[in-house]
Amino acid sequence: MRRALFWFRRDLRLEDNCALYHCLKENDQVIPIFIFDQEILSGLPKQDKRVEFIWYCVQNIKKQLNEQGSDLVVNYGTALDVVELAKRFNVNAVYCNEDYEPSSINRDDNIKSALGQLKIAFYSYKDTVIFAKKEILTQQDEPYHVYTHYKNAWRKRLESADYLSYPSLKLLGNFERLDPAPMRALDHFGFVEAGIADAKISKATRHAEFLFEQFKAHKILLYKNDREFPSLNGTSFLSVHLRFGTISIRKIVRDVVRLSQALTGDQKESCEVWLNELIWRDFYFQILFNYPHVVTLPFKKQYIDFPWGDNPAGFEAWCNGQTGYPLVDAAMMQLNTLGFMHNRLRMVTASFLIKLMLIDYRLGERYFALKLLDFDLSANNGGWQWSASTGCDAQPFFRIFNPMTQSQKFDPMGIFIKKYLPVFADVPAKFLHAPWQYQAELLHYGIELGRDYPLPIVDYVHARKHALAVFEHFMMVKKSR
Ligand SMILES: Cc1cc2nc3c(=O)[nH]c(=O)nc-3n(C[C@H](O)[C@H](O)[C@H](O)COP(=O)(O)OP(=O)(O)OC[C@H]3O[C@@H](n4cnc5c(N)ncnc54)[C@H](O)[C@@H]3O)c2cc1C
Known part of the structure; x- marks a missing residue:
């Protein structure tokens, strides 16, 4: 009789789950577990949308398992509890899916060796991405640094075997029969509801x-164009589900590849553009895995001593959506209220913080990490380092988003701005992209700037010039050394 633990982590689903499939197939009795990690939770605010999201997902899995006559064992402790649980349930092995963050790799190494001392095996599988670690390398056997080259290699390598489904649902009978224990309420873990229902x-x-x-039915066919406009909701909003594994990346890629094969022209192109976004995700995962220094340091090490400014008041205004640039402020309100921000606005707000205020990108990265429901270390770090020009395939330093022209181009009617800044509800769009230029007109709508x-908080033209001067000086000093 082979018994095993299955450890749910960032793969919160029963269907098409790679490690779960192997675990159920190779064992007669499987005990599923989830651990609310005290070490992670203790650093979070009491009202945390992510914790609430996880709590609902765990509850859903528990219900599904109860219907099968089994249960999900939910612990509130530390990751090392896995070892205790493995002993308590007297299992031969522990199964889980791989996690590529450096601290998680370290954690898993420790657990593997602790289990090894007890002669309990530890098996981990690729599930989060299509290609992981060093699966896609250059001809010199180096990881790719340039996204386009990585994407081309990824696409060339992709075969149907890479997105096959793992029919774990068919094996649910192999879960051990367990009496259902009630799911503890959120407040048991020290949290209160943060209201994720309003966050799409x-x-x-x-x-x-x-x-x-x-x-797939509608938006993907127009994605190429619509994805740029925050007011159109033209993107998938799947990032949080990909983050916590409530949907399988293989299913997504499988369906999109098939859909694309059946389409032609613009619709096909739209599908392909979306697939390319998913490849960005794999790209940043392999960057994090192969270059773990990016967690704390710039990917490009020449930026280690870049003279970031110190501007606590500017940082606070940015966090609170009080910069005086409506598109930036509306975006920050979206983040603060929903725990989500449209991709273009992530780039615009990041560029504003880094380039127009010269604030260290790591402060913005940390703020996003705190607020984003879809926060993923790899994509968030990649996005921030791209914006800061310190990343592997980053935009050049002189590329600085102009918040006024971005606003005119991507929210021309001010629909997005008005949604998140209701003070402007009745104001014609033409006054919204640079409101300080229309102070007299705004008074007709009862709006006094400053009140x-x-x-x-910054003058764009001056701030841009200053940033370029600081950057050029920094590069000149570097070269002269
Ligand atoms: C500064 C900054 C920080 C970011 N932080 C995160 C983060 O913490 N977590 C996160 O998932 N994405 C992050 N992104 C990438 C991107 O903004 C989000 O993935 C996207 O906005 C999520 O919305 P969606 O699911 O509707 O995306 P869609 O446009 O529908 O894209 C589909 C999926 O592709 C992936 N994807 C799309 N763009 C990127 C990208 N640039 N990098 C990596 N994956 C991508 C996501 O998994 C996304 O769900 C960040 C981007 C920037 C510029």
């Missing part, structure tokens, strides 16, 4: 599949 992230089971089906909405 329903708590309903199968919400990820629902979103994906909707996206009802902030005056700009």
Whole structure:
């Protein structure tokens, strides 16, 4: 009789789950576990959308297992509890899916060796991405640094075997029969509800599949164009589900490849553009795995001593959506209220913080990490280092987003701005992209800048010039050394 533990982590689903499939197939009795990690949770605010999201997902899995006559063993402790649970349930092995963050790799190494001393095997599988670690390398056997080259190699290598489904659902009978223990309420873990229902992230089971089906039926066909406009909701909103594994990346890629094969022209191109976004995800995972220094340091080490400025007031204004630039402020309000921000706005707000205020990108990265429901170390770090020009395939330093022209181009009617800054609800769009230029006009709408909405905290033209001068000086000093 072979018994094993299955440890759910960032793969919170029963279907098409690689390690779960192997675990159920290779063992007669499987005990599923989830650990709320005290060490991680203790550093979070009491009202945390992510914790609430995880709590709902865990509850859903528990319900599904109860229907099968089994249960999910939920612990509140530390990752090392796995070893205790393995002993308590007298198992031969522990199964889980791989996690590529440096601290998780370290954690898993420690657990593997602790289990090894007890003669308990530890098996981990690729599930989060299509290609992991060093699967896609250059001809010189080096990891790719340039996204386009990585994408081309990824696409060339992709075969149907890479996105095969693991039919774990068919093996649910191999879960051990367990009496259901009640799911502890969120406050047992020291948290209160943060209201994820309003964040386009329903708590309903199968919400990820629902979103994906909707996206495939309509939005993906227009994605190439619509994805740029925050007011159109033209993206998939699947990032949080990919983050916590409530949908399988293989299913997504499988369906999109098939859909693309059946389409032609613009619709096909739109599908391909979306697939390329998913490849960015794999790209940043392999960067994090192969260059773990990026967690704390710039990818390009020449930026280690870049003279970032110290501007606590500017940082606070940025966090609170009080910069006086409506598009930036509306984006920060979206982040602060929903725990989500549109991709273009992530780039615009990051560029504003880094280039127009010369604030260390790591402060912005940390703020996003705290607020984003879809926070993923690899993509967040990649996005911030791209914006800061310190990353592997980053935009050049002189590329500085102009918040006014971005606003005119991507929110021309001010629909997004008005949604998140209701003070402007009745104001014509033409006054919204640079409101300080229309102070007299705004008074007709009862808005006095400095009282009802902030005056700009930086002057774009001056700030841009200053950033370029600092950068050029920094590079000159580097070269002369
Ligand atoms: C500064 C900055 C920080 C970011 N932080 C995160 C983060 O913490 N977590 C996160 O998932 N994404 C992050 N992104 C990438 C991107 O903004 C989000 O993935 C996207 O906005 C999520 O919305 P969606 O699911 O509707 O995306 P869609 O446009 O529908 O894209 C589909 C999926 O592709 C992946 N994807 C898309 N763009 C990127 C990208 N640039 N890098 C990596 N994966 C991508 C995501 O998994 C996304 O769900 C960041 C980007 C920037 C510029």
